[in-house]
Amino acid sequence: MIEFSEIIGHEDIIQHFKRSIEMGKVSQGYIINGEEGSGKKTLTRAIIKTLECEEGGTEPCCKCKSCKQMDTDNQPDVTWVTHDKPNVISVEEIRDQVNKDITIKPYSSRYKIYVIDDAQLLNANAQNALLKTIEEPPEYAIIFLLTSNIDKILPTIISRCIVLNIKPVRERDVLDYLMNELKLPKEKADFCMDFAQGNLGKAIRLATSEEYKEIIEDVTGILRRIPDMTVDDIIFAIKNMNHHKLKISDYIDLMMMWYRDILMLKITGNAGRLMFKEYYTDIRKQSAHISYEGIENVLKAMDKAKIRLEANVNFDVAMELMLLTIKENK
Incomplete structure (x- = not known):
């Protein structure tokens, strides 16, 4: 009904x-x-x-x-x-x-x-x-x-x-739904709420993914290692991305969250507002070595990758261009 x-x-x-x-x-x-x-x-x-x-x-x-x-x-x-x-x-x-x-x-x-x-x-x-x-x-x-x-x-x-x-749903309403209807623990509900940015369907999609933990580990694993990754490493990472059932636009949005954390720490120095709190050491290290222009370049590359994928550009090509831009702006 x-x-x-x-x-x-x-x-x-x-x-x-x-x-x-x-x-x-x-x-x-x-x-x-x-x-x-x-x-x-x-x-x-x-x-x-x-x-x-x-x-x-x-x-x-x-x-x-x-x-x-x-x-x-x-x-x-x-x-x-x-x-x-x-x-x-x-x-x-x-x-x-x-x-x-x-x-x-x-x-x-x-x-x-x-x-x-x-x-x-x-x-x-x-x-x-x-x-x-x-x-x-x-x-x-x-x-x-x-x-x-x-x-x-x-x-x-x-x-x-x-x-x-359509306007974004209030954060407290998204959080209430995730905790009361989906019975998520507070930490996971907070993460999915922040990820969704007022899009309840998006929050539910991540929260109910059977691969939730694996996807988070995969995203953070790539972004923690990318300064030292070779082209072969990048190609392997791309093939692994394509196996996930989560929409690739959501996968890229998770990557954007990492760089928003870097930006937040760079501007405020406040670790309490990070979404990837458990990776504070890595985020702090990267925030010290990347410029504001570099962060902007990375976020633009991620947006461009999503546009290319919508236009049916070859998946491997679109993702390789994005990851190489991230690596170049390390």
Whole structure:
């Protein structure tokens, strides 16, 4: 069961929809923008469940036929657009699943709702095809675009939608969830909370990884040894990274945390605020030998690696360039 009371954070977006429902001013196009793992899909499911609820209130009743259908992903008037290729949503998929279908009136509900997840994957032709529908949708239709990169959405589409940006969840709420729901010990919960930076899904992903301890040891092992690593050592480390089940962007984010610790110690000298506290000696040694410019170069290289990987650049090449930059700025 998905309802607003079960969602952690995002109070501003929930209140926006409650007011819209009360005033009868629900828009026909929404863009929900936020990084991966920030809760876009869970939030959208709760919104749709409320919009389609037969009671018509600002909370889903969870008892009517529509609510029960939503709980089992069988609501006939709700379509989650699918795509065959992992990195693109094609014009044919938009035409077949949205444009051709949207002219048919709802089967049993007030609204006919379409959700395009990972909308940043829409190619130019797909966006132009969607634009025609968003410009003049039937009065019963609502389209949700969920994206982790709104910059890839056409300005003409953005101008015709209400944009709702996902904000970070409060740290105390993330920590409460990790400790109370996942039953994590305080030290591990603190680490996952700091790592997530307000992204609950990201915190859960690290916290529930079966390889949690191994990943942390692998990341810290590389960064402690990288000043003395040979090219062969780096190539071996890259092959090992690729075996981890955790998303590689999360792996790189863990590396960023190490360099943020270096920066924090360099600026404040306060070891109490470090995330990798058990490696204080290594972090102190590295902070004494790296310049502020060097830290900036490393963090930029990590960001660039994530961008390259998103663009499907060869994994080994992207990671080797990143690690060599780290080594050069030792």
